[in-house]
Amino acid sequence: MIKQLKIAAACCIILLLSACIKKKKDDFNRTELLNSMYTMVIQPGYTGLKDASATLQTAANSFLTSPDSASLSNLKDAFYVAYANLQYVEALDFSSESALRNDLNSFPSDTAQIDNNIASGSYNLSTVNNLRAKGFPALDYLLYGKPHAQTISDFSGNANRKQYLTDVVSDIVSKANAASNWWNANKTTFVNASGTDVGSSVGMLVNDMSFEMERNRRERVGTPLGYVGLIFGGSVAPQTTEAYYSGYSKEMFLENLKGLAALYSGAGGVGFDDYLTHLGADYNGTPLANEISTQFVKVRTAAEQIPVPFSQAVTTHNAEMQTLFLELKKLTVLIKVDMSSQLGVIINYSDNDGD
Amino acid sequence: MKGVIEKVKTSLLPPLGGGGALIVFRFAFGIMMFLSLVRFAANGWIDALYIQPKFFFTFYGFEWIKPLSATGMYAVFAIMMLASLFVAFGFFYRISIITFFLLFTYVELIDKTNYLNHYYFISLLSFLMCFLPANLAGFKNLRGLRGFIFIIQLQMATVYFFAGIAKINSDWLLHAMPLKIWLASKSNLPLIGNLLTEEWVAYAFSWCGMLFDVSIAFFLFNRKTVWYAYAVVVVFHTLTAILFPGIGMFPYIMMVCATVFLAPLTPRRGGGEVPQNIWNVINLKTALKTSPIGGGLVGTFFLIQFALPFRYLLYPENLFWHEQGFRFSWRVMLMEKAGTVFFTVRNADGKLFEVNNRDFLTMQQEKQMSTQPDMILQFAHHLADVYQSKEVYAEAYVALNGRASQLLIDPKQNLCEVQDGFANKSWITSPALVSNVQLSMTKQFSN
Numbered sequence: 001m002i003k004q005l006k007i008a009a010a011c012c013i014i015l016l017l018s019a020c021i022k023k024k025k026d027d028f029n030r031t032e033l034l035n036s037m038y039t040m041v042i043q044p045g046y047t048g049l050k051d052a053s054a055t056l057q058t059a060a061n062s063f064l065t066s067p068d069s070a071s072l073s074n075l076k077d078a079f080y081v082a083y084a085n086l087q088y089v090e091a092l093d094f095s096s097e098s099a100l101r102n103d104l105n106s107f108p109s110d111t112a113q114i115d116n117n118i119a120s121g122s123y124n125l126s127t128v129n130n131l132r133a134k135g136f137p138a139l140d141y142l143l144y145g146k147p148h149a150q151t152i153s154d155f156s157g158n159a160n161r162k163q164y165l166t167d168v169v170s171d172i173v174s175k176a177n178a179a180s181n182w183w184n185a186n187k188t189t190f191v192n193a194s195g196t197d198v199g200s201s202v203g204m205l206v207n208d209m210s211f212e213m214e215r216n217r218r219e220r221v222g223t224p225l226g227y228v229g230l231i232f233g234g235s236v237a238p239q240t241t242e243a244y245y246s247g248y249s250k251e252m253f254l255e256n257l258k259g260l261a262a263l264y265s266g267a268g269g270v271g272f273d274d275y276l277t278h279l280g281a282d283y284n285g286t287p288l289a290n291e292i293s294t295q296f297v298k299v300r301t302a303a304e305q306i307p308v309p310f311s312q313a314v315t316t317h318n319a320e321m322q323t324l325f326l327e328l329k330k331l332t333v334l335i336k337v338d339m340s341s342q343l344g345v346i347i348n349y350s351d352n353d354g355d
Numbered sequence: 356m357k358g359v360i361e362k363v364k365t366s367l368l369p370p371l372g373g374g375g376a377l378i379v380f381r382f383a384f385g386i387m388m389f390l391s392l393v394r395f396a397a398n399g400w401i402d403a404l405y406i407q408p409k410f411f412f413t414f415y416g417f418e419w420i421k422p423l424s425a426t427g428m429y430a431v432f433a434i435m436m437l438a439s440l441f442v443a444f445g446f447f448y449r450i451s452i453i454t455f456f457l458l459f460t461y462v463e464l465i466d467k468t469n470y471l472n473h474y475y476f477i478s479l480l481s482f483l484m485c486f487l488p489a490n491l492a493g494f495k496n497l498r499g500l501r502g503f504i505f506i507i508q509l510q511m512a513t514v515y516f517f518a519g520i521a522k523i524n525s526d527w528l529l530h531a532m533p534l535k536i537w538l539a540s541k542s543n544l545p546l547i548g549n550l551l552t553e554e555w556v557a558y559a560f561s562w563c564g565m566l567f568d569v570s571i572a573f574f575l576f577n578r579k580t581v582w583y584a585y586a587v588v589v590v591f592h593t594l595t596a597i598l599f600p601g602i603g604m605f606p607y608i609m610m611v612c613a614t615v616f617l618a619p620l621t622p623r624r625g626g627g628e629v630p631q632n633i634w635n636v637i638n639l640k641t642a643l644k645t646s647p648i649g650g651g652l653v654g655t656f657f658l659i660q661f662a663l664p665f666r667y668l669l670y671p672e673n674l675f676w677h678e679q680g681f682r683f684s685w686r687v688m689l690m691e692k693a694g695t696v697f698f699t700v701r702n703a704d705g706k707l708f709e710v711n712n713r714d715f716l717t718m719q720q721e722k723q724m725s726t727q728p729d730m731i732l733q734f735a736h737h738l739a740d741v742y743q744s745k746e747v748y749a750e751a752y753v754a755l756n757g758r759a760s761q762l763l764i765d766p767k768q769n770l771c772e773v774q775d776g777f778a779n780k781s782w783i784t785s786p787a788l789v790s791n792v793q794l795s796m797t798k799q800f801s802n
Contacts, residue, residue, distance in 0.1 A: 028552075030543060196540040197601065218711070228709045235706070279539060283759045333695060333752045333760055341693035341754040344540030346601075348718050350403065353603030355471045355687045 028278035030194040034201050036269030038187055041262045045089040046098075046180040052082040053169075053176040060169045064162050067155045069148065076143055080248060082172070083136045087255035089179075091212035091263060094190070094204055097182040101212075102131060103175050107219075107242045109137035111145070114164075121160045125171050137242075138168050144245035196344050198351045206272075206345045209263055210336035212256070217328040220253055224314045225321055236318075238311035247309040254303055261296045264335075272339065281342040288338055295331045302327045376504055376618035377487060378445065383611045384484070385443025388455070388477070391604045392436045401432050404469055408717050410737055411466040412730050415775055420464040431458050442484075449485070456481035467730065468723040472687050473605040476514055479660070480612070483510060486649070506653060507615045512572035513657070514609075517664045517685040519568025526675070526689075528565065531557035532756040533691035541598055551598075564688075567591055575616040588613045599688070670779050675755055676763075677783045678727055694725035694753035694763060700738055701746035710738055726753050728764055728783050735770035745771050 059078035063071040086104055093099040110132035117123040117133055125134045132138075142165055146154060155161055183190075193201040222228030224241045241249045265271040273289040281288035302324040306313045313321050340347055395401065405428045413420055422428060435458045441451035460478045463469070487503050526532045535557040542548045550556050567587070574584035592606035667680030674681060675690055698710040712721045715737065724730040735747040747770045751763040761784070768782040 028542075194543045218709070222709060226706075226708070228711070279536075282757070288759075329697070336695050337693050337752050337754045337760040341691055341760075342536065342757065344536045344691065346722070347693065347695075348722055350718065351398065351601075352400070352404075352469075352719050353471060353605075354601045355473060355605060 028275060030196075030202055030275075031191055033266070033270045033272075033275060034191045034194060036266050037205070037263070037271070038183075038190060040267045040269035041259075042089070042092065042183055042190075043187075045085070045092075045259065045262075046176075046183050049082070049085040049089060049100075049176045050180040052078070052085040053173045056082040057169050057173050060165055064155065064165065067152050069152060072143070072148060072152055076246075079136070079139050079143055079246075080251075083139075083243070083248070083252060084255040086136060086176075087252050088259035088262070090256060091208045091260055093208050093211070095182055095186070098179045100175055100179055101215075104135035104172055105137065105242075106131045106135065107137040107140075108240050108244060109133065109141045111141050114138055114141055118158075118160050118164045121163070123164075125167060134168050134171055136172070139165075139172075140243050140245045140248075142168070144247075198346055198348055202343065203345050204349075205263060206335070206340050206343060207347060207349060209260055210332070210340065210347055212260060213328070213332045213335055216253065216256060216260075217325065217332055220249070220256075221310065221321060221325045221328060224310055225318075225325060226314070227325065236314045238314055241309065241311040241314075243309075244311055247311070249310040250303060250306055250308075250313075253310070254300065257296070257300055257303070261300075264292065264296065272343075276339065276342060279342060281339075283334075283338060288334075288342060292331070292334050292339060295327070295334055299324070299327045299331050376615070379618075380504075380507065380612075380615050381445065381448070381484070381487075382443045383614060384480070385439045385441070387604075387608055387611050388439035389436055389443065391608070392432060392439060394604065396432055396436075401428055403717065404719070405462070405465060408466065408468075408720060410715050410720070410734070412468050412720065412724070412733050414464055414467050415729070415777075417464050420461065422465050431462060434458060435462075452481060452484045456485055466720075467682075468720045470682055471603075471605075472514075472518075472685055473603075473608060475683055476510075477608070480507070480510055483507065483656075504615060504618055507612075508576065509657060511609075511612055511615065512576070513660055514685050515568050515572045518687055519565055519570070521664065521684065521686040521689060522561070522565035522568060524675075524689075526756045527561050530756070531561045533689070534561050534564075536691045536757060537599070544597070575613065581616050585613060585617060602688075605687075672783075672785045676753075677780065678729070679780065679783075690756060692726045692753060692755050694751055694760070696725045696731060696749050696751040696763075698735065698738055699748045699750070700742050700744045702742055702744060707746075715741070725751060726763070728780055729775055731764065732770055732773065732775055732780075739771050745769075747771050 056075075056078040059071075059075040063075040065071075086100060090101050090105060093101065113130065113133040117130070123130060123133075142161075143151060145151070155165070190201050193199070196202050218228045219240075220242055224237055226235045226237055238244070243249045243252050263272075265273050273293060276289040276292070277287060283291040302320070306317050306320045306324065308316060310321065336347060402425075405422050406425045411422060423431065435455055438451045438455040438458070441447055442455060456478065459474075459481060463474050463478060483506055487507075522528070527534075531554070535554065538551040538557050538560065542552045544551065571584060571588060571591075574580040575588070577584075589610055592610045595602065596606040664684035664686075667674045667684070670677065670679040675692070696712065698712065699707050700710055701707050712724075712734075716724065716734070724734055731749050731751060735749055739745065739747050748766055748768070749764060749770060750766040752760040753763040754760040764780075764784060765782045770782075773780070773782060
């Protein structure tokens with residue numbers, strides 16, 4: 001018996017040694033993935049937002065100094081660009097400083113709260129009850145809530161309104177700067193957390209993508225359709241659409257999707273598609289990486305085929321909105337279930353024992 | 356000099372041939388439990404698992420088990436910590452171990468989200484320890500004592516052996532799943548990292564793991580191989596602890612508890628008849644003659660444990676898919692299973708809408724529920740209560756051991772119309788059913 005054990009032990013050692021000597025195969029390196037993800041997607045994304053926010057602030061200041069049609073149009077353009085830049089990185093939720101989803105994009109906006117804040121002139125934008133009274137949803141209401149000319153005259157004589165716009169924009173700028181700075185300071189930490197456990201960078205990225213995909217399906221499409229949540233009890237709810245007043249819901253959705261697709265494919269660098277391909281992940285006979293890429297395209301096409309803002313589309317193009325909802329559901333399952341499972345990543349932000 | 360060392364040794368270590376073996380085990384178990392509980396509390400899990408949730412997934416037949424208030428739950432854990440220390444030092448041993456067993460089992464019964472095989476193991480072990488004379492250092496009746504040690508050894512052996520039997524399946528042995536996925540995900544580990552992405556390594560680990568689990572108990576029982584076997588136990592569990600930190604205290608608990616096999620059969624001092632072979636000890640006839648009730652109870656206890664892992668045979672189709680008869684069977688590390696469930700409720704106005712699971716469940720609860728049909732049913736019934744609804748549907752997508760995700764249950768089944776129980780859940784998809792029910796949510800919503 002002892003002899004047999006000894007032989008077995010010797011075999012194991014030989015096996016291990018031979019494996020060590022064996023030349024490495026085309027190893028996929030998660031550190032490389034993270035490095036590329038940082039350089040190609042995250043860093044440019046947050047810098048883009050930071051710069052666009054600065055431009056937004058300049059445009060807001062010149063509008064407030066001389067409120068006229070040209071300066072308002074200029075501000076509206078800056079709003080669009082900055083909002084689009086936020087969409088691109090909205091999924092990322094690595095720290096309280098870098099997570100901007102709640103602080104800058106809690107939609108639909110609470111217009112009553114915004115009006116009250118302006119009327120009273122006293123508010124604290126960092127409190128929870130002002131979450132829907134700031135950020136881009138607030139700007140959407142402030143800049144597009146009334147017709148162009150009316151907006152100009154509303155701002156012209158109203159010091160409180162001017163101050164509110166200044167404060168909301170300053171808040172956006174400071175949040176965007178803080179997030180960008182956080183990422184600059186944490187590149188090494190991000191790249192070095194190259195495991196797949198809860199809290200690892202790959203684990204966080206997959207969780208963030210799943211969460212944002214759910215937000216797209218539920219809040220951006222499902223709630224306006226009346227499918228999701230009880231508040232509107234199954235009735236179409238256009239007022240819950242993102243960017244309701246500006247009507248940029250589709251554009252913002254597509255920007256958001258672009259950000260998610262960048263996180264998936266690495267935007268020209270190393271992405272999760274390469275990772276899945278390396279692992280040989282299969283989906284009913286086709287490579288899972290291709291299946292997911294194709295589904296991204298299907299979602300994009302479904303959204304592009306909707307010719308009007310989602311707020312209108314829920315009534316005028318209901319079938320197309322339903323298609324978008326279904327395609328998003330498929331993409332959510334592919335990312336949240338198939339991809340995470342093939343990567344051995346757990347969909348959870350907090351650690352727990354398993355067995 | 357030699358005499359001094361011997362004296363120090365005997366004062367520190369009790370004479371192992373007497374009650375000492377049990378004292379060592381009792382001490383190791385108590386300390387291990389204390390440390391586990393401290394770790395549990397330090398991780399904030401008392402709050403996260405027993406105070407934060409608004410809804411708890413009770414076990415079938417144990418719906419009456421309810422969590423206490425926050426203060427109550429902290430008190431329960433504080434008492435458990437104290438009891439485990441008391442057990443370690445033999446302080447009010449009997450009452451302490453009974454307290455520990457009852458409270459630990461109570462906590463485990465609160466929410467099946469948190470079910471782990473090693474928690475079940477601790478419940479069983481602490482139950483057995485309630486009957487052990489582990490407080491008697493000078494236990495003279497060696498024959499009786501051997502019997503007690505054997506009971507603990509048998510409990511250990513049961514865990515290993517059935518965990519091994521469970522690994523004899525095609526996913527594990529023929530596809531190296533789920534280890535192929537899990538090992539590749541650990542490629543960042545130093546030294547062995549590169550190795551882990553190799554396919555043959557996953558196969559080697561799978562087969563070695565199965566062979567280890569199935570056979571280790573026999574080598575531990577054999578006096579000639581016990582030390583070698585224990586060394587293998589240490590290597591095996593250390594490796595699993597490094598590779599899978601997510602399994603928590605389990606490797607350490609097994610390493611510590613397996614020391615019970617090292618208890619020497621020859622007493623250092625004190626007399627008594629010395630059985631040379633374990634089989635002399637468990638002479639059923641003698642055991643039943645000395646304590647017919649005790650012997651009968653222990654026999655029943657183990658017979659139930661031996662039967663439970665096979666109850667899955669009463670259900671059709673794939674056990675890993677439907678998980679009927681999965682728990683309490685030492686099925687560990689067998690599945691990479693992930694899922695997501697969309698619940699749809701018809702409200703009083705007749706409108707269908709999708710629920711946000713996270714409004715009711717913690718992330719951990721949602722994750723566990725999404726792959727386990729009995730939990731999906733429980734949550735569906737909870738939603739029916741909350742929304743006063745008579746129609747709840749679940750569209751659940753699950754991926755198992757590297758296969759593509761597919762529907763876990765019939766999405767057209769109104770879950771309000773079915774009840775939980777031991778009967779086969781026919782609304783769980785089988786491969787034949789899947790092709791027939793490709794749900795169109797569009798269709799459902801336009802109902």
